[in-house]
Amino acid sequence: MPELPEVEVVRRGLANWVVGRTITGVDVVDSRSIRRHAMGTQDFAGNLEGTVVQDAVRRGKFLWLPLAEADAVTDTNVPDTGEPGTAPRVALMAHLGMSGQLLMQGPEVPDEKHLKVRLRLSPADGMPDQLRFVDQRIFGGLFVTAMVPTDDGGPGGLGETPQQLIPVEAAHIARDPLDPAFSFDHFYSRLRKRRSGLKRVLLDQGIISGIGNIYADEALWRARLHYARPTETLRKADALTLIGHTQDVMADALAAGGTSFDSLYVNVNGASGYFERSLNAYGREGQPCLRCAAEGRTTLIRREQFMNRSSFSCPVCQRRPRNGRW
């Protein structure tokens, strides 16, 4: 399932293959994949056809392509800017959800079983002319929306050009740990104002983005912290260590081309990731904690339900509180 490193891999692929090209046609094969586009299929296609892709930008797990010269946007998601004569800047937003893929394919490649949307692109030397959105579980999707000014300045995501605009639907998403504009102090102050469990905050995309269930467990394991640790007891040094580990684990995954568990996820060029072999906690229920093993203990990774999902951790390295004290 794509998390931040995988989405970044896709973003880079889009930057290479799609930026500068014109969208010449749109086939919506399954309208469920554009259900966040309130005005429906015709409006979706109409807003895309004839536009030029200007950039590929990411914030957390949201990914978007700013579009030049789109016709007037009629999407009701979009607030009126009130500026007469200036159409709002629009973007094609994408979220990969659980199983979404963006694939560059030539016309000779048969439609994928779970093909949902096909964008036809103007010809470009040596590049396939279709961008396909393929999604088995349909948690992801595409929609066209307007962009509004960011309130926190700085570059948006890891796009190569500074972004002053962000799609309204991504405006509530916090900076991610790989973002050059990520501020640890800002994150820590927000964390300390929360009265919640540590993992809950790690998964809250409004406080820190890009972390999903897998990397949350991995970072907590590396930092030797329990998922239910009350945020108000977390010292700054511990938080700093934790964030350092999220950055490490994501950077490792990015270097490896992204994680893939079940071959649902493929990057924009169609190559699977292979980082899953490096996981220390996630999915390792009943297997030895490798850190304990290195220290001569045999401890088995446990699985518990937390936030209605599985949490994997080491019962020795990542202790629960005793007498309520951490």
Place this chain on the structure above:
DNA sequence: AACGCGACCTGCGAGC
């Protein structure tokens, strides 16, 4: 404010 939960989906493996 914090949290739980249902809805949205499909495929897969376990159990009968």
Place this chain on the structure above:
DNA sequence: TGCTCGCAGGTCGCGT
């Protein structure tokens, strides 16, 4: 063999 059931996951929106 074929059925049902539970599970996997991210995000959003609603109820408490």
